[in-house]
Amino acid sequence: MHLNRFLLTAALPFALIACSGDDSAPGGASGPVTGSEDAMVSAAHPLAVEAGLEALRRGGDAVDAAIAVQMVLGLVEPQSSGIAGGAFLVRYDAQTGAVTVYDGRETAPAAVSEDYWLDENGEPLAYLDAWQSGQSTGAPGAVAMLAMAHEEHGRLDWSAGFEAGIELAEEGFPLSGRTSSMAARVAQISQLSRQEPARSYFYDEEGNAHPEGFIRTNPAYAQTLRAVAADWRNFYTGEIAEDIIATASRDPRGGLLTLEDLEAYEPIRREALCVPYRVYRVCSAPPPSSGAVAVGAILTLLEGFEMSAFGPDTVEGWHLFIEASRLAYADRDQYVGDPAFADVPVEGLLDHAYLTERRRLISVDAAIPAIRHGTPPGAPEVIADTTPDVPGTTHYSIRDTFGNVVSMTTTVESVFGNNRMTDGGFLLNNQLTDFAFVPRDADGRTHPNAPAGGKRPRSSMSPTIVLDAEGDFLIATGSPGGNSIIAYTAKTLVAMLDWGMTPQEAAALPNIVARGDVVSIESGFDAELLEGLRALGHQIRGEQGENSGIHIIRMGEDGTLEGGADPRRDGVTGRP
Template identity: 40%
Template sequence: MVRSCNRSLPTTLSSAGARLGWSLFRSRPTLMIGALLLLLSLSPVSAAPVSRDDPEQADTRKSRISTAAGSAVVVTANPLASKAALNVLASGGHAVDALVAAQAVLAVAEPQSSGLGGGGFLLHWDARRQALEVFDGRETAPERSRSDDLLKPSGDPLSYRAATRNPDAIGIPGTVALLWEAHQQMGQRPWSSTLQPAIRLAREGFLPSPRLRSSVALAQRLGATHNLAFQQLYLPGGKPLPAGRLFRNPALARTLETLAQHGGRAFYEGPLAQRIQSGVNALTAQAPNFKGWSANDLASYAVVRRSPLCRVLMKHRVCTVPPPSSGGLAVLQTLALLEATGGFNDPDNPQSWRDLALAESWADADRLYWVHDPIDGSVPTQGLLNPSYVQARAQAMQASPGRLPQPGLPPGLKRFPFGRPGPGPELGTSHVTIVDGAGNIASYTTTVETVFGSRNLVEGMVMNNQLTDFDWRPVVGGLAVANRRRPGRRPVSSMAPTIVFNNQQPVLALGSPGGKRIPHFISRVLLAALQWAEPPKRSVGLPLLSPQGDSLVIEKDPPLPWPINPNQLNVPGRKLRSQTLGSGIGLLQRIGDRWHGAADPRREGTALALP
């Protein structure tokens, strides 16, 4: 456990009145119409189809940004999950009680993004103890893992589609262990009661949302014929779920009932754990080289408590999760690079957006090289955030904006010890942000990786394909890659649940899905909230951008129009590419004496509040 050590900081979040005035000014009809006409007149840039980089781009977008304000607020990616969580808070539950209810419902109603067969990170603020703590529930590699498990006999990597459905890609799930441990420490409602909404939905059924139905169709395109249970449940008769017909998952209802009766450890020990192990090991029928799980793989799984990673940036203390996630480091380094360069204060100036894109790409170069599971030695996070190192990187970034960045050598290190991996996919995630009436906060990002994970079902659960987040090639250029697969290791993640403090108290909490783009999304939202003084609705709805290799992806049809002509984002050496971006930001911000929540309309996000 780590106590918050926030320093007293001046307030930069504007008052509610100032925010409202700015919002009205920024959203005048003439400006809106002009911006829309500008978007229509843009010269076409290359559009990206659904791909390995964006496998959840088939989302149905909402026309309205869901917001709520009150003493307690819930923001999740699904209205059923938000309702279940709010009901728990209304009954006197803690933020963690509401989180358990939300994640259980997401496992039923949004299984393409998260579930009991996945993992995640929780950043929790305990208001009574004034303590901030990280719960690492990331999946682990089973003990029979080998570094070349996702390579062909020739030594070449498997194809993307083959790897995502390969049983060797399934990590030991950490979601249930995380929820159970957090509940045992902070929960105020009975564990069994928090699972009842999900049990009822799984047993009695619900109408599948447009996003769930489109995600099933996408899973079919990626390949789902390898698992009969998945086909029978999600593709009855070989077709995606029909609209207007109740969807039920009785096997998942039984799994949830077992957990409700026997507690979270039943997932890892006892009859349910044996059935999970047998179900995974039965997948050898589709992959003869799969070595399977041992009983010890589940029984030995443990949540890791970690110290949050915090830095004073933009006159606030920004705290997030440390390695094995690289997302938090990338967010902090992006903001630090922006502070070092200056000139990012005006959202109506294209240079502010160009600086953001450059800072994101330079932060990516460091995190993708240096971050690994800390079990293999410390990650140089302090050096990578050292002010003199950041200043030097900022100067190099400004001097050569067209250069594709390479990792830097932080203070105290004299050589690059690892092989340099290429980019890889990381996708299929959800986020939940909750504050209860006592001020406790849960910022929680959860995942099964690719849409519907491995598209393998065990005991009604979607099993992750999280081990594709290890670098598939363990050695590059004669050097071992830092993030290589080995038994018991946790693959590097981009998840970055974040809480921001001012005067030692939380004033903002957020997170997002989006794979390797997560820190790009969060950095942009933090810039809008902390530096541009935007209200939550605009912070979430303003356009996103994301550097990717020699391309700069700019959001097509954002919920709120671009305040600039995005064709002006002509960073030297980078091609502009326009496409939709599948974020799912859940934002909470304290304004005055109330919490305000905003849910990303790019998914089915819903914000609900108690008075």
């Protein structure tokens, strides 16, 4: 794998690419490799796609490719993901048909209490102060989670997944326009441009963000990857761990993360939460992710309507999508948290009778005046949600030559995480700002997403795999976007399953996010449809930059794969 090949690929940021590899036998693979038409990678950067494709050419499992993609994204897309972040990985096994979730969500330090985000006067911190603090960093989970998945499914050596990231970090890569523009945008409000080593890495001597195309090297990141490639535990102990702790401990508001917190981190293997939708099964990550619950509720609510009769060019189709989203978000906000710490009524939230009753609130003639959460079976009494929302995430989908599939969403939380860069060449996460800032109400009732030591904050990540009526793989999809992830992902499913759209059409379809009583609609949405939705009583906040990063793989009716990459970002889709 050579730099000039990467540079050629990077020059095609908004096109679908089909990379032709050699036909040599895969090194280290067991079993035959099928034709290249059976495999695909769709991710947020051409260099990451190429790294994943190389793993597949060598006979790797989708998990091997996911490792390679992750390590490169952490280098070339630092505003969205990184090795000091967290992730949910959903894997479909072609031999058994099983769908498994690997939970690599960050955890709060053991010393965290539910008052974590309250100041000395008992008032919640301003988001900017919390985001830029050392307190915002949780124990990272992505590396340990990928190691668990690799131990169970990897076909290549663990170290193979790091080769592309190491080479790019040492030889250099062209900075994307998105990274450059994001660095320029946060310069005035964040410590990214003021604290070393981030300042020198992202900005010139005058404080201007390095421009698009600037060849950036990161030898410190290469050294970190070499250590983790030798043994993933090196990320959680020794010099790398000490560097993470020292960086998180700096002022302002140094964090509580300790070496013991890092050493104690454990990923969790979970059973996928699958919801029937028409003839399909839609599978995603259960709590602490709210993706499967909320996307599943949206689809179950819509199942009572003939959505295929109302396409994306109709007011009726979008009206129904909006109303189902509003109802699902209201319940999601109220009840979802880490099930190890809170009573999350997952079965009740997806109970068919309960959602049938909720569906009766939807009228085809008018918007619901004001949305409130319902009371699903088994629901505890909890308080209103006070969790902020700032997106900084990425998603990729992979199908290997053996038919196995990975749908993975990974994040450092906000843009460039908490903006603190370690001496190891990577940024820390600010994942703990995903907890509720006001943990309890005047009556002492605690929100299920209140902070606690060792707890995983609630997530909106919705890496999704859809199975057809025979239980075979059909679709892998997902997106970044904070709590808008749920709407972005649900949009792609309705677009493909009900409206007959291709993956690329589904990814490019305008985004509509309906959480609460105000509906955010992406700029460029049809003016007549907007007016039609307003006539039904919807409060529209139009011309918004709903910046998704959807990446889709779908099995076509003829047995070949179709890919879709979100035109709003730098993503591409490629074949080996």
